[in-house]
Amino acid sequence: xxxxxxxxxxxxxxxxxxxxxxxxxxxxxxxxxxxxxxxxxxxxxxxxxxxxxxxxxxxxxxxxxxxxxxxxxxxxxxxxxxxxxxxxxxxxxxxxxxxxxxxxxxxxxxxxxxxxxxxxxxxxxxxxxxxxxxxxxxxxxxxxxxxxxxxxxxxxxxxxxxxxxxxxxxxxxxxxxxxxxxxxxxxxxxxxxxxxxxxxxxxxxxxxxxxxxxxxxxxxxxxxxxxxxxxxxxxxxxxxxxxxxxxxxxxxxxxxxx
Amino acid sequence: xxxxxxxxxxxxxxxxxxxxxxxxxxxxxxxxxxxxxxxxxxxxxxxxxxxxxxxxxxxxxxxxxxxxxxxxxxxxxxxxxxxxxxxxxxxxxxxxxxxxxxxxxxxxxxxxxxxxxxxxxxxxxxxxxxxxxxxxxxxxxxxxxxxxxxxxxxxxxxxxxxxxxxxxxxxxxxxxxxxxxxxxxxxxxxxxxxxxxxxxxxxxxxxxxxxxxxxxxxxxxxxxxxxxxxxxxxxxxxxxxxxxxxxxxxxxxxxxxxxxxxxxxxxxxxxxxxxxxxxxxxxxxxxxxxx
Numbered sequence: 310x311x312x313x314x315x316x317x318x319x320x321x322x323x324x325x326x327x328x329x330x331x332x333x334x335x336x337x338x339x340x341x342x343x344x345x346x347x348x349x350x351x352x353x354x355x356x357x358x359x360x361x362x363x364x365x366x367x368x369x370x371x372x373x374x375x376x377x378x379x380x381x382x383x384x385x386x387x388x389x390x391x392x393x394x395x396x397x398x399x400x401x402x403x404x405x406x407x408x409x410x411x412x413x414x415x416x417x418x419x420x421x422x423x424x425x426x427x428x429x430x431x432x433x434x435x436x437x438x439x440x441x442x443x444x445x446x447x448x449x450x451x452x453x454x455x456x457x458x459x460x461x462x463x464x465x466x467x468x469x470x471x472x473x474x475x476x477x478x479x480x481x482x483x484x485x486x487x488x489x490x491x492x493x494x495x496x497x498x499x500x501x502x503x504x505x506x507x508x509x510x511x512x513x514x515x516x517x518x519x520x521x522x523x524x525x526x527x528x529x530x531x532x533x534x535x536x537x538x539x540x541x542x543x544x545x546x547x548x549x550x551x552x553x554x555x556x557x558x559x560x561x562x563x564x565x566x567x
Numbered sequence: 568x569x570x571x572x573x574x575x576x577x578x579x580x581x582x583x584x585x586x587x588x589x590x591x592x593x594x595x596x597x598x599x600x601x602x603x604x605x606x607x608x609x610x611x612x613x614x615x616x617x618x619x620x621x622x623x624x625x626x627x628x629x630x631x632x633x634x635x636x637x638x639x640x641x642x643x644x645x646x647x648x649x650x651x652x653x654x655x656x657x658x659x660x661x662x663x664x665x666x667x668x669x670x671x672x673x674x675x676x677x678x679x680x681x682x683x684x685x686x687x688x689x690x691x692x693x694x695x696x697x698x699x700x701x702x703x704x705x706x707x708x709x710x711x712x713x714x715x716x717x718x719x720x721x722x723x724x725x726x727x728x729x730x731x732x733x734x735x736x737x738x739x740x741x742x743x744x745x746x747x748x749x750x751x752x753x754x755x756x757x758x759x760x761x762x763x764x765x766x767x768x769x770x771x772x773x774x775x776x777x778x779x780x781x782x783x784x785x786x787x788x789x790x791x792x793x794x795x796x797x798x799x800x801x802x803x804x805x806x807x808x809x810x811x812x813x814x815x816x817x818x819x820x821x822x823x824x825x826x827x828x829x830x831x832x833x834x835x836x837x838x839x840x841x842x843x844x845x846x847x848x849x850x851x852x853x854x855x856x857x858x
Contacts, residue, residue, distance in 0.1 A: 359748060385750035397748075399741040410738050414750035416731045423730040424722070477749060 310373055312337045312481060312513050318357060318367035319537075327353045328364075329537040335481070340507055340514040342528040344521070344548070346558055350537040351517040352394055355483050358515075359391055360384055371481070386414040390474035391483035394517075396466050400459045404450055404469050405441065407458060411476025412437040444475045448502065464495050471502065475510075482506065484516040488523050496523055503527045521549065533557070571703050573819045579709035579778070581815020582716035586771035587792035588799065588807035589723060590764045595801055596727065597736040597760035600652075600663045605768060606789015607671035612640040612769025613776040613785070614678050617689045629692050637769040644765025648758040656754070671786060678783040686780035694777045708777040719770060720808050726763075727804065736760055794838040800848025810849065813837065 311334035318331045328350040335341045343351050356362045358369055360381040369377050371387055379387075390411075399407050415437065418430045445451055448468050458466060467487065474482050484503070488496035500523050506512040518524050524531060525545040533540040533548050535557035541548045548554055590605040602608075618624045620632035627635065647670065655662050688694075693707040727733040739746040739753045746753050775785065795814050799806025814834040822830035841849060 361744070361747070380752065381747040382750050382752040385748060391748055393744065397742050397745040399738050399745060401741055402738075410734070410745075410749050413731065413735060413738075418731070420730050420732065424725045426729060473745075473749065 311335060312339075312372060313358075313515065314368075314370040315354070315358075316368045316370070318354065318369065319365045320353060320357060320362055321365045326537045328357065331367075331532075331534060331537070331539050333532050333539070333542065335513055335515055337480075337513055338507060338511065339529045340503060340516065340527050342516045342518055342524045342531045342545070343534060344518065344524060344531060345534040345540070348536075349534045349557075351534060352485055353537075354534075355391060355485050355517060358384075358389070358483060385477050385479075388478070388480035389483065390477040390479035390481070392467075392470040392474050392485055392487060394485040394489065396463075396470055398458045398466060398470055398473070401457065403455050403457055404453045404461075404472070405445075405455060407469055408441040408444055408472050408476045409437060411473040412440065412478075415478065440478070441476050444472045447475070447505070448472050464491055467491065467495075471499075475506070479512065481513045481515060484514060484518075486517055486519065488518060488520040496520060499523065500526050521545070525549075568702050569823075570820070573823060574816060575703065575705055575709060577816035577819045578812055579706075579712045579815070580818070581795075581812035582712050582808070583771050583775045583778075583811070584788070584792045584795045584815050585808035585811025586716055586719065586767060586774070587789055588796040588811045589720065589804060590768045590771070591793060591796040592799075592801060592804055592807045593723070593760055593764045593767065595796075596804075597740050598757050599740050600660065601667070601793075602761075602764065603664060603667040603789070603793070604647075604671040604674060604786075605667075605764070606792060607674040607786035608640065608644065608765050608768035609772040609775065609789065610781065610783060610786035611643070611674045611678055611772070612636055612765065613689065613772030613781050614682050614783075615639055616769065616773045617682065617687060617776065617781070621687075621690050629690075633769075633773050636773070637766040640769040641762040641766040644768075645758045645762035647765075648761035652761065653754060653758070671789075675783045675786060682783070684782055686782045688780045689773065689776035691773075691777045706778075708774070711777070712774045715770065715774060716808065719767065720804060723767070724804050732756070732759065791834045794834045797838050798841045798849060800850040803848070803850040806848055806850030 313335040315334070316332050318328055319326065320328045331354060343354060345351050353362065357364050360379055364377065368375060371389060376384065376387065399410060416433065418433055422430050445454060448471060450468060450472060453461060453465055458469065461469070471484070471487065487499050491499065503514055504527060506514060528545050530542065531545045531548040532542045533551065533554045540553045540557055541551035587605055587609050590608065591601060594600060594602045616633050616636035619627045619635050620629055651666065651670070652663065655666060691708070693711060696707045698705045698707065698710070727737060735746065735751040736756055739751055739756055743753050775781065791814060792811065795810035796807045798813060799810030814837060817833045817837060818830050821833045
């Protein structure tokens with residue numbers, strides 16, 4: 310059984326078919342990338358999996374469970390974490406607090422226990438803190454632990470977002486353009502992290518990315534989409550050689566006319 | 568001695584402003600919206616308590632009656648968000664302002680229809696009794712008001728600083744998308760905060776009612792409480808309380824020692840001075856967040 314199964318997924322905004330009949334499966338432990346020109350519907354696929362959008366048709370299954378009808382807040386507890394193309398962090402909180410928020414669905418203590426700060430609460434808090442510290446160490450965020458997000462450089466905020474996703478303790482992590490806006494060195498670092506997430510943490514990675522260097526380096530399989538429709542699937546090399554994909558990126562005389 | 572007398576009365580009144588201001592801040596902290604019906608929710612809560620407690624009505628014992636009123640008003644707050652406010656999801660802030668002003672009118676009308684427009688008195692076990700401390704006479708209701716306000720503020724602070732729900736509310740106010748993906752049910756949380764705010768408003772209303780008669784228009788006090796919240800920095804719970812106390816203290820002192828009319832203006836004068844000199848309020852969160 311595949312970890313994530315997307316079947317004939319479609320969403321139409323009025324007459325615009327943002328995603329139109331996309332199917333793919335992501336196997337456990339795989340790094341799966343979705344590529345495509347701007348406006349191809351890549352981020353929309355993510356927003357459908359995150360349940361921000363309700364699909365017009367199609368099914369999404371995670372770990373055998375149909376998640377198509379769930380609410381957005383019910384996705385994290387299943388073990389699906391994500392980042393956003395435009396970085397969505399808690400800007401007026403510290404890096405540490407942002408990562409700790411990732412532990413939200415793992416908090417088990419109740420209201421009264423929390424207010425009284427009982428030993429049980431302290432114990433649990435220590436465990437969460439430890440979990441978060443592991444993430445901080447992994448992403449080398451030690452230096453920024455107590456810094457407010459609003460004052461951090463773009464590249465660091467991008468890493469913090471990955472950190473928050475990891476703090477959720479997911480099985481599947483969705484990375485929406487993790488390398489966009491990053492320097493060459495920073496995006497190489499992202500590649501290493503993705504390798505480590507898969508190898509050391511046993512995570513499955515679903516990524517949307519434009520940087521073909523990164524895609525080629527880390528992906529087991531690649532799906533190319535354009536105009537909301539699937540074009541080709543296979544290894545990075547296969548997909549890049551596909552005539553449909555080339556046409557979608559570079560255009561063909563016939564398509565230009567159309 | 569006279570000053571001390573005025574001061575204590577002022578602090579007690581200020582606590583009530585502060586509690587209503589806390590209601591403003593609660594909703595603002597969680598949803599970034601301002602509920603201009605907060606004062607009317609206080610009024611409605613007071614009337615609910617009166618309906619449960621007074622001998623002419625249901626005649627429940629005082630404490631259970633007040634608790635019941637707080638719970639019912641909590642439900643009303645939850646329901647207002649769930650049924651009405653949520654429809655505005657994604658609309659400009661200003662539509663919420665108009666909506667809540669209208670909501671205030673509705674609450675006033677409903678209260679007037681049920682309980683009438685003539686001032687009525689809430690029967691409390693402590694009103695009218697007082698304590699004499701070295702020449703200063705302190706009403707029981709003032710002592711209770713100050714104590715209850717202090718405890719409630721502490722609880723609310725702990726709620727936001729410590730509990731899973733409170734932290735989630737703060738997170739949601741900063742970024743709803745991000746809150747969703749870490750598993751926070753943002754809309755339900757907003758409704759819970761509205762409910763909480765209704766319950767706090769009820770307590771404020773009961774404390775207000777124990778100082779004198781109430782009628783459906785007492786909710787206009789919300790405007791002063793709004794000033795208090797602005798003075799305190801709007802995002803800050805202790806700020807709201809202290810803003811309320813500041814107004815509560817200045818009013819009677821101005822009435823006693825300054826020309827007539829100044830007292831009524833004083834809350835807004837203080838608000839203007841604070842806005843000009845410290846635009847983020849006395850206890851601004853924004854300032855504290857600059858690192």
